[in-house]
Amino acid sequence: MKKKLTPYLLLIPQIILTILLLAGLVTGITQSLGVVPAFGLEKPTLAYYKEILSRPDILESVLYSLKTALVSALVATAAGSVICGIFVMAGKTRGAMIRVIQLPVIVPHVVAALFMINIFSQNGILARIAWMLGLIEEQQQFPLLIYDSWGIGVILAYIWKEIPFIIYFVIALMANINGSLGEAAVNLGAGKWTAFWKVTLPLCKNTIFSGFLIIFVFALGAYETPLLLGATTPKALPILAYQQYIHPDLTHRPYAMALNGLIMVISLISAVAYFKLMQKNTRQMSGGEKNET
Template sequence: MKKKMVPYLLLVPQIVLIIIFLIGLITGITQSFGVIPAFGLREPTLKYYKEILMKPELFQSVSYSLKIAFLSAAIATAGGVILAGLCVSVRQTSGLMMRIIQMPIIVPHVVVAIFAVNICSQNGILARIGYALGLISDQQQFPLIIYDAHGFGIILAYVWKELPFIVYFVIALMANINGKLGEAARNLGAGKICTFVKVTLPLCKETIISGFLIIFVFALGAYELPFLLGATTPKALPILAYQQYIHPNLENRPYAMALNGVIICISMVSAVLYFVMLKKNVSYLAGKNHEEKKKINT
């Protein structure tokens, strides 16, 4: 009897975390509709969503956040897949090299922001090196990477932080494919690049898309890097939400939750798109297998 209870007891911490997450999510959604009894707000309303949707800075923030999230996720995913492929091709999927590649994963985002400021700002290491070498006559001539309106510094920091995550996410699957089907393809005359493009990548597609989606949703809702490395305007959505959250007037709290609701909606749309893509791919593979079985039977 005790042995049967062990799996359920091991699930208790996870269940507790899920319950806390759901309570926070439900509370946030409820408050976004203006229901906060402690502040005297008891009637559900769409007023806060209507007001934030009417503000022009919201669409600037949405566009800015989507651009940063998409470019960060796309560049990190592409770079991570290429780096993972190189590691697999030279059979360096463990040991010192992988530890060095994975090191940024354990670095907090706040520390990454400090690195970015100290290295890439106009008073940073790169600007000083350029000035010392005579490439620029003044440190202020160094390109504005940090605190720029296009978010280059934020994207650069996300790529440095999340690229190793993609490597860690896909390298085990790539190594397994390369060791079996990859060798078969090379024995049939395919080169390493052809094998990687025609065999490895298609079979890793779902995992790669999953990694992209995780980074995209995280970058969309993250607060630290846009706050520490972003320009004054435009502001990312999490920054707008936090400004409303800390507003001296507590009745502004629903505006913050409504902005968080916008972030949740965009994240849900991303998740649904991924689910649809995955379902189509599964249906396509099932259809191909059915056709092959028919050919064999005939």
């Protein structure tokens, strides 16, 4: 009897977490529609969504968040894929070097932000080195890479964290494909790099794009990195949502939830794209296994 109940008992923590997640999600959606009975707001409306999408400062924050997330994800994905290819072609997909490259994955984003401040700020290491070499007369002449309106510091922090993630996410599959189909292409007369570009890389594209979607959605919804490295204005969407949430005027709560809803819609679109890619990968793998048999 105890053995029969064990699987159900082990599911209890997961069930509780799922209920809490769904309760929070439903509450957030209803509040974003202006239904907060405790504050005297009882009629559902899309006015809050319309207002945040028409305010210039919020639209600027939307563009800022999309820009930092998109640029960092694109650069990290491209650089990570190239580094993966170099290691795969060199036959070094395991060992100490790979472990060192993957170290940033386990470093918290807060720590990564502190690294960026210590290195790239106008009082950081690079500014001091430039001053010592006589390249600048004072440290304040060093280019503003942190707290800038372009989000350069935020992008640099994400790139440093995300390149190792892409390598970790892709390298095993890339090595496997290159060691089988890539070698088959080489045996048929193709050069190593030709086989890589025309056989290995195209077969990895769905996985690479899936990695891109993961880091894009994470960067879009992250709070700590743009808080520590971003400019005073424009603010990233998560920061703007938090400020609206803690506003002394409690009627601002729906604005916070509407901003979170905007992030959620973009994330859901990315999640659907990710799901479709996973389905496509599964079908391709199933087709490959059937062909082998």
